Amino acid sequence: MATNTGARPFFLWRHLNKLRWVTLSVVFAMLVLLPMLHVYQTYVASHAYDLLPPSEQRFYDLMEVLTSPFTGDPAEDLDVIKGTTWSGTLFGFKLSDPLAAVGQMAAGLTVYWPFLLTALIPVALTVLFGRFFCGWICPATFLYELNTNLAVWLHKAGLRVGTRRFDLRLKYLVLAVGLILSAATGSVLVAAVYPPAVLGREIYYAIALGGFGAGAVFFVITLLFDLLVARRGFCRYLCPGGALYSLLGRYRLFRIQRVVEDCNDCVKCNAICEFALDPMRDGFGQECNNCTACIAVCPTDALTFAVRVKDLPYQGPGHLGRRYRDLQAAEGGRQEAA
Amino acid sequence: MRRRGFLQRFMGGTVVMAAAALPYGLARLLAPPAQADPRTHLRPPGALKDDAAFVEACIGCGVCGEVCPPRCIRFYGREGGDHVNTPYINAAEKACILCNKCMESCPTEALTETPLLEIDMGIAQIDRAACYPWVDRGICGACVTVCPLGDKAITFEFANFYRPVVEKGCVGCGQCVEVCPEPSLPIWIVERSKGTVAPHTV
Numbered sequence: 001m002a003t004n005t006g007a008r009p010f011f012l013w014r015h016l017n018k019l020r021w022v023t024l025s026v027v028f029a030m031l032v033l034l035p036m037l038h039v040y041q042t043y044v045a046s047h048a049y050d051l052l053p054p055s056e057q058r059f060y061d062l063m064e065v066l067t068s069p070f071t072g073d074p075a076e077d078l079d080v081i082k083g084t085t086w087s088g089t090l091f092g093f094k095l096s097d098p099l100a101a102v103g104q105m106a107a108g109l110t111v112y113w114p115f116l117l118t119a120l121i122p123v124a125l126t127v128l129f130g131r132f133f134c135g136w137i138c139p140a141t142f143l144y145e146l147n148t149n150l151a152v153w154l155h156k157a158g159l160r161v162g163t164r165r166f167d168l169r170l171k172y173l174v175l176a177v178g179l180i181l182s183a184a185t186g187s188v189l190v191a192a193v194y195p196p197a198v199l200g201r202e203i204y205y206a207i208a209l210g211g212f213g214a215g216a217v218f219f220v221i222t223l224l225f226d227l228l229v230a231r232r233g234f235c236r237y238l239c240p241g242g243a244l245y246s247l248l249g250r251y252r253l254f255r256i257q258r259v260v261e262d263c264n265d266c267v268k269c270n271a272i273c274e275f276a277l278d279p280m281r282d283g284f285g286q287e288c289n290n291c292t293a294c295i296a297v298c299p300t301d302a303l304t305f306a307v308r309v310k311d312l313p314y315q316g317p318g319h320l321g322r323r324y325r326d327l328q329a330a331e332g333g334r335q336e337a338a
Numbered sequence: 339m340r341r342r343g344f345l346q347r348f349m350g351g352t353v354v355m356a357a358a359a360l361p362y363g364l365a366r367l368l369a370p371p372a373q374a375d376p377r378t379h380l381r382p383p384g385a386l387k388d389d390a391a392f393v394e395a396c397i398g399c400g401v402c403g404e405v406c407p408p409r410c411i412r413f414y415g416r417e418g419g420d421h422v423n424t425p426y427i428n429a430a431e432k433a434c435i436l437c438n439k440c441m442e443s444c445p446t447e448a449l450t451e452t453p454l455l456e457i458d459m460g461i462a463q464i465d466r467a468a469c470y471p472w473v474d475r476g477i478c479g480a481c482v483t484v485c486p487l488g489d490k491a492i493t494f495e496f497a498n499f500y501r502p503v504v505e506k507g508c509v510g511c512g513q514c515v516e517v518c519p520e521p522s523l524p525i526w527i528v529e530r531s532k533g534t535v536a537p538h539t540v
Contacts, residue, residue, distance in 0.1 A: 087445045218368055
C-alpha cells in the first residue's frame with residue numbers, strides 16, 4: 001500500500017490563490033482610485049471647493065476622508081503613487097513594464113539606460129518566478145478570469161463558448177511583429193495592443209479626462225475573443241507582454257511541481273488550469289503564470305513549489321491512484337511467479 | 339509536387355503572419371491617422387523638439403497627465419494615428435502652469451527637465467485684427483496680467499496701456515490663450531518661427 005512520504009507542501013501554498021485574488025483586486029482598485037485622487041488633487045490645487053457642484057463636493061469630501069489621515073498637503077503628497085502597471089512611480093521609485101522598455105528600444109532603435117533601469121526589478125522577478133505578473137498583478141487578468149467565469153455560466157446555460165486551440169508560439173510572433181512594426185513606424189505600437197497598458201490608461205481617461213480613448217473598444221474585443229473563440233485566448237496566444245514574460249521566465253527558479261507520491265490522478269488540476277496546462281504531468285513549460293489554482297484545488301495536497309530550473313519529466317501515475325496500485329499488483333504478481 | 343508543397347507552406351506562413359499582425363491592425367483601425375490642428379495640440383513643456391523623436395520615446399503611460407495639477411494634459415485618442423496615447427495640451431481649454439511636474443515624472447525623458455526660461459512649447463501670436471485693444475482701443479490686458487513670465491514674455495505697446503505685444507521670452511504656456519475673453523481667440527500658440535504677429539495684419 002502506497003503511503004504519504006511525510007513531505008507535505010507548506011500549508012500556506014493552498015491559500016495562495018486567495019491571496020492572489022486579493023492582490024489582483026487591490027491593483028485594480030488602485031487603477032480606479034488613482035485617477036479619482038488625481039481629480040481631487042486638481043480641485044485642491046485650484047482651491048475650487050466652493051465653485052464645485054454639490055455632487056463634486058461630495059466626491060471631494062469622500063476623497064478628503066480617505067486621504068487626510070495620510071497626507072498633510074494632498075496636492076503634493078498624493079504624488080507619491082502615480083501611474084499604472086505599464087509605468088508608474090511608487091514613493092519616488094519608478095517602475096516600468098519590461099515590454100515598455102523593449103518596445104521603446106525598438107521604436108527609437110536607441111538604448112536609454114535610465115528608462116531601462118526602471119524595468120530591472122520586474123525583469124529580475126520574472127527570471128525567478130516566470131509569468132507571475134500575468135497571474136498576480138495584470139489588471140486585465142482580473143477581468144479575463146471573471147470573463148472565464150462568465151463563459152462557464154453561459155456554458156451551463158446551454159450556450160456555446162469558445163474552446164478553440166491555437167499554437168502557443170503564436171504570441172512570440174506577435175511580439176516580434178510588434179517590435180518590427182514599432183521600429184518601422186517609430187511609435188511604441190505594442191502599447192496599443194497590450195491589455196494591462198490599455199486598461200490602465202483607459203480607466204484614467206474615463207475617470208479623469210471624461211471619456212474612453214482608442215483602446216476601450218480593443219479591450220472589449222479581446223474579452224469577446226476569450227469568450228467566443230478560445231478560453232483565455234488573448235493571454236495564451238496573442239499577448240506580446242505574455243510572450244516576453246514567457247521567454248524571460250523560461251528557466252525560472254521557482255515552479256509548481258507534482259509530488260508523485262501524494263497524487264491520485266484525479267486531474268482536477270488540469271481541469272481548473274486557466275491556461276489549459278498539464279499540472280498533473282508537470283507540463284508547465286514557460287507558460288505557467290503561478291496562479292496556484294491547481295494547488296488550491298488539489299484534494300491530496302500533491303502540488304507544491306519547487307526550486308528547479310526545469311520541470312520534472314512525467315513521473316508516472318500518482319501513487320494514490322488506481323493505475324499505480326494496478327501496476328504494483330502486476331509487478332508483485334510477476335515477482336511471485338518468478 | 340514540390341511546388342505544391344512550397345505553395346502550401348507559403349500560404350500557411352502568410353496566414354500565421356496575418357494572425358500575428360491582427361492585433362496591431364485592429365488597434366490601428368480603432369485609431370486611424372488624422373491631421374490634428376497644431377494650435378490646439380501643443381506638446382507638454384520640455385517635450386523633445388523633434389516630434390518624431392518624441393513619439394519614439396513616449397510609451398503612452400499617461401503619468402504626465404496624472405501629475406498635472408490643472409489637468410491640462412490630454413491624450414490623443416481615436417483620432418491619434420501614430421500619435422495615439424501621446425500627450426497634448428489644448429491651451430484654449432486649459433493651459434499649462436509651468437509647474438515642471440510632468441517633466442519630473444516622465445520615465446523616458448520624452449519630456450526632459452528644462453529650465454523655466456528655456457521651455458519652448460511655441461510662442462504666442464496675436465491677430466491684431468481681432469484683439470479688442472488693437473482694433474478699437476478696447477480696455478482689456480487680460481493676457482498681460484495673467485502671464486507667469488511677466489514682461490519677459492508679453493508687454494503693452496509703448497505708451498499704450500492695453501495693446502499687447504509678445505516678446506521673445508515667451509515660452510508658449512498658453513495661459514494668455516486660456517484667459518483671452520474675445521470669443522474668436524485673437525491669441526494662439528504657434529511655432530516660434532511663425533512670429534508674434536499674425537501675418538495678414540502686417
